[in-house]
Amino acid sequence: MDSQRKTIQALTQTLDEKRGELARFYRDFGERLLSDSSDPAEGAGYVSADHAVQYRELVAARERDASIILDIQAAVERMQELARFRREIDRNVASASSRHDELLADLGKRFYGLYTDEDAAFFSDAYDRATEAGNALVRLEEKEARLRAELAESGLLGKLVAQIRIAGLSANVRLQRERVASAFREGGKAVIDAGVLDSRRADGSLDPSIVPLAADIDASLERVRAFRERAESVDADIARARESLAAAGSGDSTQRRIDELRARVRDSDRRIESLAALAAREYADKFLDESGRSILGGSGDGHSFSDMGRYAHELEQVSAMRAGIAENRLRIEVLEADLRIDAIDRDIAARRREAEDADSKAERLRQAAEAARKAAEAAAAERETLVARKEELMGILKGR
Secondary structure, eight states: OHHHHHHHHHHHHHHHHHHHHHHHHHHHHHHHHHHHHHOGGGOSOSSOHHHHHHHHHHHHHHHHHHHHHHHHHHHHHHHHHHHHHHHHHHHHHHHHHHHHHHHHHHHHHHHHHTOOGGGHHHHHHHHHHHHHHHHHHHHHHHHHHHHHHHHHHSOHHHHHHHHHHHHHHHHHHHHHHHHHHHHHHHHHHHHHHTTHHHHHHHHTOSOTTTHHHHHHHHHHHHHHHHHHHHHHHHHHHHHHHHHHHHHTTOTTOHHHHHHHHHHHHHHHHHHHHHHHHHHHHHHHHTTBOTTSOBTTOOGGGTOOGGGGOTTHHHHHHHHHHHHHHHHHHHHHHHHHHHHHHHHHHHHHHHHHHHHHHHHHHHHHHHHHHHHHHHHHHHHHHHHHHHHHHHHHHHHHHHHO
16 A cells, blocks of 8 residues: 555656646747747638737737846946946046146246236236235245244243144145145136237247147147046936936836836746647647547548648647656556545445444343343242232231
8 A cells, every 4th residue: 555655656746747848848839839820921820819919919018028128238237337437537537637727827827927017917816816825825834934943942842832833834834835826727727718828829929938838738628628528428328328218117226127127027928838838738629639639530540640730740749748647647546546445445344343343232232131121020020929928928917
């Protein structure tokens, strides 16, 4: 019995494997049937019109969702690439702008040193600011120098006080130097904005010491302008990539949109597989029964798989798999019947034993009842005898 149960377990596992194999074959075969029925060049009629329409709609939806996923991923990758490029451009712009500011400050400083009344129209504000800041810087530097001298001559407590004062003064010195540099930068910018640099180069009145600097400024300005144009171009590309994402419905959360689309693709895949399996099964049922036998008749009737049309080879495979499943199922049913028969036989034997036990018990009870009746009859006879003797004795007593 244990051996039979193990055999049934093994056959059940094999049956599941065979059913899984047939299900996979149905999906592959069914998808081919659906695809061929959906292709006008292949003709139609292999599956129902409803199945063919449903298949085309599911495939189109899947392809559309998959295409959107690819578009989103491409747009995201493009945006990431553009963002990296934009950061690099920003660094280049910052570096070029810093260099350009240095050149403007140098130009302002040169014009400051060469300043005349003819320059007042465009340079007087910068000149006044630079002069004021420069004078303040000189005073601060002189004060810092005196403090450093005191530091060298002071005692311990004096040194601590002097160091604190120097630290505060040094910050003011740095700030004032930046103000001087800012005034020079603004002056250099004023020179260029007023067109003075270009006009004096054109008429040859530009100081020769400034000519090389002017060329450097031109190159620097062109470099800054080129970087900024590239930044604008990249910004436009980023905007287009964002529009692509918006068109794909991703909004601000591209990953959530991709997950949603992937879920839809998986659902379409499941529905296509289910539809394909159904289409293949329905097609096979036109030619084969559940046991894999041809419903057209056997070879003795003049029928064979070659009479089953374009997909005869696939139907032959389905027939073999169905036959294997049917045989496997029958073997399991036979073994399960044997187990059931054995169980019934054991139940019959047990019930017969119960009946025999009951019959034996009934006989013992019958015998006990018979003995009890006889004992009751004997007791009744003894009672009658005693009653008669009692009456006899009572009569004797009365006669005395």
